[in-house]
Each structure stands twice: as C-alpha cells, then as structure tokens.
Amino acid sequence: MRAAVTDCRELAVRFGLPPGWLAEAEPAAARFGLRLPPALLEAAAGGGADDPVLRQYLPRGEELRAVAGFSADPLRESGFRRAPALLQKYPGRALLVVSGACPVHCRYCFRRHFPYAQHVGDLRPALQAIAADSTIEEVILSGGDPLMLDDDRLGRLLDALEAIPSVLRLRLHTRMPLAVPERLNRALLARLGRSRLRPLTVIHCNHPREVTAAAAAALERLHQAGLQGLNQAVLLRGVNDAADTLCELSRRLFQHRILPYYLHLLDPVAGAAHFEVPEAEAQALVAEMQARLPGYLVPRLVREIPGRASKTPIAPGYSGKK
Numbered sequence: 001m002r003a004a005v006t007d008c009r010e011l012a013v014r015f016g017l018p019p020g021w022l023a024e025a026e027p028a029a030a031r032f033g034l035r036l037p038p039a040l041l042e043a044a045a046g047g048g049a050d051d052p053v054l055r056q057y058l059p060r061g062e063e064l065r066a067v068a069g070f071s072a073d074p075l076r077e078s079g080f081r082r083a084p085a086l087l088q089k090y091p092g093r094a095l096l097v098v099s100g101a102c103p104v105h106c107r108y109c110f111r112r113h114f115p116y117a118q119h120v121g122d123l124r125p126a127l128q129a130i131a132a133d134s135t136i137e138e139v140i141l142s143g144g145d146p147l148m149l150d151d152d153r154l155g156r157l158l159d160a161l162e163a164i165p166s167v168l169r170l171r172l173h174t175r176m177p178l179a180v181p182e183r184l185n186r187a188l189l190a191r192l193g194r195s196r197l198r199p200l201t202v203i204h205c206n207h208p209r210e211v212t213a214a215a216a217a218a219l220e221r222l223h224q225a226g227l228q229g230l231n232q233a234v235l236l237r238g239v240n241d242a243a244d245t246l247c248e249l250s251r252r253l254f255q256h257r258i259l260p261y262y263l264h265l266l267d268p269v270a271g272a273a274h275f276e277v278p279e280a281e282a283q284a285l286v287a288e289m290q291a292r293l294p295g296y297l298v299p300r301l302v303r304e305i306p307g308r309a310s311k312t313p314i315a316p317g318y319s320g321k322k
C-alpha cells in the first residue's frame with residue numbers, strides 16, 4: 001500500500017501524460033487525492049489518459065465543474081445513520097463503515113465526499129445497536145475498504161459479530177483483491193473461512209484487465225478458503241461502456257470463480273459527471289449481454305434511489321437478436 005502512486009507528477013512521468021493533464025489534475029487531486037497501487041498500475045501499464053483502466057483513477061479538471069443533478073451526498077447517506085459507523089437502508093441488513101481509507105481512489109466513488117470523520121471510530125455503539133435489533137441478520141463490512149483494518153482488528157470484529165446470535169451472515173465489500181492482492185493472506189482467509197457467518201466477498205471490478213495475475217491468485221486463495229465471491233461493477237463512460245468489455249469481464253471473473261452481482265448505474269456524485277452512461281444505453285448494453293451470455297453471467301442492472309427499500313432494478317429490455 002505504501003508503494004501506491006499518490007503524486008500526479010510521478011504518474012505523468014510513468015505514463016507519459018501530457019503537461020496539460022498535469023495542470024488540470026493537480027487541483028482535482030487536491031480535493032480527492034490520487035491513489036493508485038502497484039497492481040492497478042500494472043493493469044493500466046502502457047495506457048494513456050484515455051486507457052479504460054487508468055481513466056477510473058485519473059484526476060481531471062472536469063471534476064471541478066459543477067453539473068446540475070450531481071451533488072456531494074447523492075444517496076443522502078447521512079439520513080440512514082443508525083449509530084456511529086452504522087448505516088441501514090434496507091431491512092435485514094446493515095452496513096458497518098469500518099474504515100475511511102481505501103487502497104485506491106476511484107474518481108467516480110459515491111463516497112468521495114463522505115464525512116468519514118463523523119462515521120469511523122469506535123465500533124462499540126454500532127455493535128450494541130446490531131445486538132439490540134434482532135431483525136439485522138446480515139452485516140456488511142464496508143468503508144472505505146474494510147480490509148484496510150489489520151488482521152488483528154478484523155479478527156476482533158469478527159469475534160464480536162459472531163457473538164451476536166441474531167447475526168447470521170457477513171459480507172465484505174472490497175476492492176482489495178484487485179488493488180492490493182497480497183492483502184488476502186492465508187491467515188486472514190483462514191479466519192474468515194472458519195466463521196459461522198459464511199462470509200461472502202463482494203469485489204468491485206469494472207474492467208477485465210484489472211484481473212492481473214496477482215489478482216487472479218488472490219481470488220483463487222479466496223475460493224480455496226471456502227469463501228464465495230461476487231462482483232459489483234459500475235457502468236462507466238470510457239471504461240466499460242461496451243458489450244464486448246462487459247461480456248469479457250463476466251467471462252474472465254468466472255474463470256476465477258466470481259459471479260456477477262450488480263451492474264450499478266453511476267451515482268450522481270459531484271466530480272463524476274464525465275463517467276455517466278444514460279439509462280437507455282445501459283439497458284441496451286445489458287440486453288446485449290443477455291443475448292450473448294448464459295443468464296448467470298449477466299449482472300443485475302440497478303440504480304440506487306434514496307429512500308427505496310432496495311436498489312432499484314432497471315429492466316434490460318430485449319435485444320431482439322436471433
């Protein structure tokens with residue numbers, strides 16, 4: 001993690017990015033820092049400013065432009081705070097913000113302006129709230145990235161959750177297998193693998209090239225530890241807005257035992273408007289996937305609308321192809 005590139009100049013030199021980029025990028029990075037760890041630098045190697053992998057992490061001048069409909073808290077998450085570090089939007093499951101940090105900074109992140117300082121800290125009140133509410137059967141470890149916690153802290157958190165009888169399932173939402181594959185070490189996976197909560201790992205991969213050899217090995221270790229894996233992706237302009245790319249992503253991840261879960265429409269967070277793909281185009285892309293792939297390799301296209309009892313499914317339509 002310490003080897004991540006956080007300096008725009010260094011990135012410009014490595015990737016031969018033009019001086020015009022650097023002049024625009026630095027003010028954007030002052031708001032939300034550049035952070036790109038070695039595994040993803042490798043995935044983007046040889047690419048320019050428009051490379052689909054690099055584009056996800058590359059600060060740009062257009063982030064500073066105000067765009068109607070794009071705001072700092074598009075999902076109105078602060079309204080769903082049950083206790084410090086505990087968000088609950090949906091019945092039966094609650095999300096623990098266990099870390100404010102991530103191994104990589106994705107420019108389209110819906111939590112890029114999230115006030116982590118108000119949420120992350122002592123987890124005891126959140127654990128008490130979970131224990132006091134028997135309707136919460138599933139806990140989702142999120143952040144930031146929950147695997148930013150070290151093995152000891154994660155182990156203690158698992159102990160605490162396993163001690164609550166009404167908690168039946170645990171989920172980890174993490175980008176770590178792609179960003180810092182080494183983080184999925186055997187001790188951590190063994191601890192997760194023996195949990196009665198049957199941890200489910202939801203990774204976040206948007207482009208097939210992000211599955212480097214090291215990431216593939218990490219996913220194999222995950223599988224060997226008996227942990228199920230799903231993927232959630234975000235549909236992003238210039239990254240994965242082509243049926244070929246999306247189909248290849250599903251195929252590639254299946255080779256590493258990961259099934260597709262959600263394909264999210266972009267949350268309208270300030271600074272990310274350049275990634276937007278209109279809903280009709282998204283529906284056509286997923287219809288195309290449906291026409292080419294077995295059903296289990298087609299993710300569910302969803303949008304998050306604050307206040308609804310679940311993510312909102314968007315019907316893919318029918319491609320009409322024979």
Ligand SMILES: *Cc1c(COP(=O)(O)O)cnc(C)c1O
Nearest residue numbers: 087088089090093094095140311
């Ligand atoms: C997306 C989300 C979940 C998980 O929803 P599923 O449909 O179960 O994957 C849970 N809590 C919050 C706050 C979320 O944003």
Ligand code: SF4
Nearest residue numbers: 102105106109144175
């Ligand atoms: S890893 Fe997830 S939470 Fe972290 S910056 Fe990327 S999208 Fe946001």
